[in-house]
Amino acid sequence: MTSQKNNTSPETTELREKIAALDAELAEAFKSQFSVSPFLSRKIVSFQGNKDKPAYSWYKYKEAFSAGLVEYFLGSYSGGMSGKVLDPFAGIGTTLFAASSHGIPADGIELLPIGQEIIRSRLLSERELTVDDIATLEHWINSSPWKESSEKVTFSTIRITENAYPPETVEAIERYRGALQRENDKIQAILRLALLCVLEGISYTRKDGQYLRWDARSGKQRPGTKAFNKGEILAFDAAIIAKLKEILSDIRDAETPVTLFPVKRTMKDIRLFKGSCLEVLPTLETASYGAVVTSPPYCNRYDYTRTYALELAMLGLTQAEVSGLRQEMLSCTVENREKDLLKICPQWEPFTEVANQQKLLQTICTYLEHEKASGTLNNSNIPRMVRGYFSEMACVIGECARVLKPNARLCMVNDNVRYAGVSISVDTILSDIATVPRFCRLKNSGCSRQKRK
Ligand SMILES: C[S@@+](CC[C@H](N)C(=O)[O-])C[C@H]1O[C@@H](n2cnc3c(N)ncnc32)[C@H](O)[C@@H]1O
Structure with missing residues (x-):
């Protein structure tokens, strides 16, 4: 009733x-x-x-x-x-x-693992970098070595991340991952951190609480659903350079100056x-x-x-x-x-x-x-x-x-x-x-x- x-x-x-x-x-x-x-x-x-x-x-x-x-x-x-x-x-x-x-x-x-990785690389950035490491990061910002890299490292996808990036972005990510292998572990961690930080911006997706929302440009729009446009989809090079600049600037502005040797901060x-x-x-x-x-x-x-x-x-x-x-x-x-x-x-x-x-x-x-x-x-x-x-x-x-x-x-x-x-x-x-x-x-x-x- x-x-x-x-x-x-x-x-x-x-x-x-x-x-x-x-x-x-x-x-x-x-x-x-x-x-x-x-x-x-x-x-x-x-x-x-x-x-x-x-x-x-x-x-x-x-x-x-x-x-x-x-x-x-x-x-x-x-x-x-x-x-x-x-x-x-x-x-x-x-x-x-x-x-x-x-x-x-x-x-x-x-x-x-995403939270774990952010914590790990932030700890490295705050406590372990030397003057040489900083110079290497500057080189990455100024010379974009991945653009010339012949080495590519592919990345895997899972069901819900297939076709998440434009093809030229996939190519750039793979070159970036290839080029960073030549660096020491600390630099690799910072470069990988920067990559994780830009993924959403360079992808067709937007984080939306319960799920990933897909931009119509991905071609993954479900039939019958309203087309979604997330706005600008950032180009890889510009996004990664901006992120590396931000990270480097924050490292430089941190209280203790970076020295020739890794320093334990206060x-x-x-x-x-x-x-x-x-x-x-x-x-x-x-x-x-x-x-x-x-x-x-x-x-x-x-x-x-x-x-x-x-x-x-x-x-x-x-x-x-x-x-x-x-x-x-x-x-x-x-x-x-x-x-x-x-x-x-x-x-x-x-x-x-x-x-x-x-x-x-x-x-x-x-x-x-x-x-x-x-x-x-x-x-x-x-x-x-x-x-x-x-x-x-x-x-x-x-x-x-x-x-x-x-x-x-x-x-x-x-x-x-x-x-x-x-x-x-x-x-x-x-x-x-x-x-x-x-x-x-x-x-x-x-x-x-x-x-x-
Ligand atoms: C609301 S967020 C916490 C964010 C955190 N306060 C910060 O500022 O970054 C909740 C976190 O709990 C984690 N989490 C969920 N289940 C967990 C579990 N069983 N053990 C440990 N962490 C868990 C999630 O991965 C997520 O990072």
């Missing part, structure tokens, strides 16, 4: 009302702890805040937050922060570089763990961090393995490897299958139970299942994704509680989402999960696996 007014069933209406009431109750419970900071603008919590910031702006990682936000969090400790900072979803390393440049050592965990150590934080967190020492500053993927169906497919393919990943990474990611797409969290760490049961008993979350899951059964969900895997997201986040939060020192803070940027006409208050649900006393009791006895070598 459906209501006359808006064509929704009584069960749907009842569940929506229940969700609204539980949501209001939870908001009320946190009311005294909410505070609004005018400093935390959209610009500061997003990549926009890094747009003009040397080195942070090299690679446009739309999902990044700004260095200013990290400085704000770390600066908000009244007595000063003690110990290392951790970011379990490190992305391109904003937390790591911002903390390190303020004299705070930082550890990060990142799953996707920056504190940065350590990157490659892989899933669900696997790495349990290997970290209990009570060893002064703060966690992080932003997990949002529960919004954005598929990083699709939007960053050009870069992943350029880094040599195969179709199977990309699909594997998609499954390892925190569940935030409808394709994520359920992870066996207790197999990863049997001691996580109390954490997953906290998520299973969070009333608002469970009512939302019941509602989504109901909508799935009624055929009104636009994708039937949304309930699985939402459930998986919160269970996995409960384990991440539990592990963060374990590795943080007493009274240290977990600062998280996240966003609320909306499915089937219902808002999901990710902020208050995760906050509620984090405040369950069980997390505190387990703080010193969480899942401590053997330390990584």
Whole structure:
């Protein structure tokens, strides 16, 4: 039976009302702890805040937050922060570089090779370059050696990156990759970094959250869809030279002058763990961090393995490897299958139970299942994704509680989402999960696996 007014069933209406009431109750419970900071603008919590910031702006990682936000969090400790900072979803390393440049050592965990590669090459650029290396980079800018190169190094594609560039651009990329092989490892890393930074601009694609959007000039327009024009498609030579100039100028402007020998700058150590934080967190020492500053993927169906497919393919990943990474990611797409969290760490049961008993979350899951059964969900895997997201986040939060020192803070940027006409208050649900006393009791006895070598 459906209501006359808006064509929704009584069960749907009842569940929506229940969700609204539980949501209001939870908001009320946190009311005294909410505070609004005018400093935390959209610009500061997003990549926009890094747009003009040397080195942070090299690679446009739309999902990044700004260095200013990290400085704000770390600066908000009244007595000063003690110990290392951790970011379990490190992305391109904003937390790591911002903390390190303020004299705070930082550890990060990142799953996707694109973030790992940006962090690695930025570290090299900041700490290892000699005067000779700088001269070599100048030569690349002034003489474009790839244009004369007879050597070409081809690159592989995966299904969704086929025909992503105009033919002359493919030719130029292959020559560039051929020519850079003659350089030392550091220069190669910087040149590869510059290439990754320009891929979107020289391609027919635009990153659009859930997928790669294709310009009609690619010939890949799906029949019946509106032709999309991304604007100027940059020529390879101009794009790469501009990027190399930007990188070199930022390196030159950095505080410590480049010398004849590699110099360790005053920056504190940065350590990157490659892989899933669900696997790495349990290997970290209990009570060893002064703060966690992080932003997990949002529960919004954005598929990083699709939007960053050009870069992943350029880094040599195969179709199977990309699909594997998609499954390892925190569940935030409808394709994520359920992870066996207790197999990863049997001691996580109390954490997953906290998520299973969070009333608002469970009512939302019941509602989504109901909508799935009624055929009104636009994708039937949304309930699985939402459930998986919160269970996995409960384990991440539990592990963060374990590795943080007493009274240290977990600062998280996240966003609320909306499915089937219902808002999901990710902020208050995760906050509620984090405040369950069980997390505190387990703080010193969480899942401590053997330390990584
Ligand atoms: C919102 S972005 C973080 C951006 C970061 N704050 C920055 O400024 O660059 C979320 C990151 O989490 C990573 N990620 C997703 N699942 C992960 C997992 N299971 N373990 C580690 N990293 C993961 C994604 O690849 C992505 O880089």
